[in-house]
Amino acid sequence: MSAPERIPPRSVTTAELLAKGELKVRGQIREASNAVLYCSVAHEGQDAFCVYKPVAGERPLWDFPDGTLAQREVAAYEVSEATGWGLVPPTVLRDGPYGEGMCQLWIESAADAELLALVDGEEPADGWKAVGFAEVGEGRTALLVHADDVRLRRLAVLDAVINNADRKGGHLLPADEDRLYGIDHGVTFNAENKLRTLLWGWAGEPLTGEAVEVLTTLRDGLAPGGPLATRLAELITLAEVEATRARVDALLTSGKHPEPSGEWPAIPWPPV
Template sequence: METQDPGQRTAMEELLARGELTVRGRIREASNAVLLCDVAHEGVTAACVYKPVAGERPLWDFPDGNLARREVAAYLLSEATGWGLVPPTVLREGPYGEGMVQQWIEADEAAPEASLLALVEGEEAGEGWKAVGFAEVGEGRTALLVHADDPRLRRLAVLDAVINNGDRKGGHLLPGPGGGLYGIDHGVTFNTEDKLRTLLWGWAGEPLTDEALDVLHRLGGELADGSPLATRLAELITTAELAAVRQRVAQLLADGRHPAPSGSWPAIPWPPV
């Protein structure tokens, strides 16, 4: 499986990093400032998302003005796995100062695999689905929350465990063109404490796939001190956070299983979608 050299930019990364940003509007559903933009360079134009640091809402458990860098770090880890689960993402100056700029992915809602989450009656997930837990659906009723037993989601669950994603909601899953799947919104990641909150608990405690183990073995080597990946990550997250990434990779390999909720932190983000 080929992976990107962290020192080399793809064509999309070059466009995002060097192109002229034109703000088209604001995505108001987001808790932080998220601006929909066009980016243009040398006759090429693409849609993108720009999240300026100045628009970040302070959080009690993360340093102020640091979420954009974590989004870029998540992209670098995704590329290092070879799975391509995070859209191309760069850190750059924009109309409102430094921020994260990421390729806009138009979700393919018509794709057969677009339905990744569901609420079902009964206590069994059914074929092709993995159970997460029961959720209140109103009027005193509950339903079983399930996610698709999809290898792309399973890869994302492994990546989330590595980056310690504290906010994997349903709305952060984008089925893309050509059968791709992307995860977005990775600002609350890389904390040194266990913050994993996700809707992808369906594989909790199950053995990791051979593919995931191979990727984790390779990733452990690529995170060694002085490596291109480690050097780049050190510009984006703290020394302690980088050490915690290495420890999480090592722990996943030692356990050989998908992690389970720790019990010391809410396991599912709110709102879940």
């Protein structure tokens, strides 16, 4: 009698691992304004490290409803996936040791990547885009610049769509294989314009052809009853879904990267 055929173990997707795996808290990231826990997650023989942000650890904000930041983080991931750019690490909403919260795959950052800099002079060097002047102490100022990098430019478009109110330098994670991720998307999707970012280098410039194609795809998905609109409605309010659709329409109508409105601080503080 021949031996029975051995069935290979089923491959667990990252989303399944994050959503169904056993979470174990390994430490806390204390620099964050809300509770951010560094965890391991294991499921069906696979494991990884992740970030778990319980809703119970969110600090109230005057301009966002209480207990909604975790859902906004997941919504940002859903929009990122819809673009095809993969700019946000896999993110799910799940129960954990301290209740419901956001669970996101941990990304090891490439420390040697240089995306932001403070330089002397009035104009950026080749390969860099100017953001503005910043005080550096003792009455001195320096020009804040960011890399003229296609990955950052894609992220600038994503931030305009999700209305990111807090794109700081520390929220940029260059990773292996020339990947770039953005993290910390709790203050996004407000129905009012609150875009605050360090990525103003392309402000007023024409969108790339790639960006126009992606925005067109997003507009289709955000149509009433569309797959992206339906998914976002599970995470944010209907008014916020409609405002997201309106921002996409406005970008396609103008054909340009947005510029600071002057009605809201354009750069988050602290910037890093």
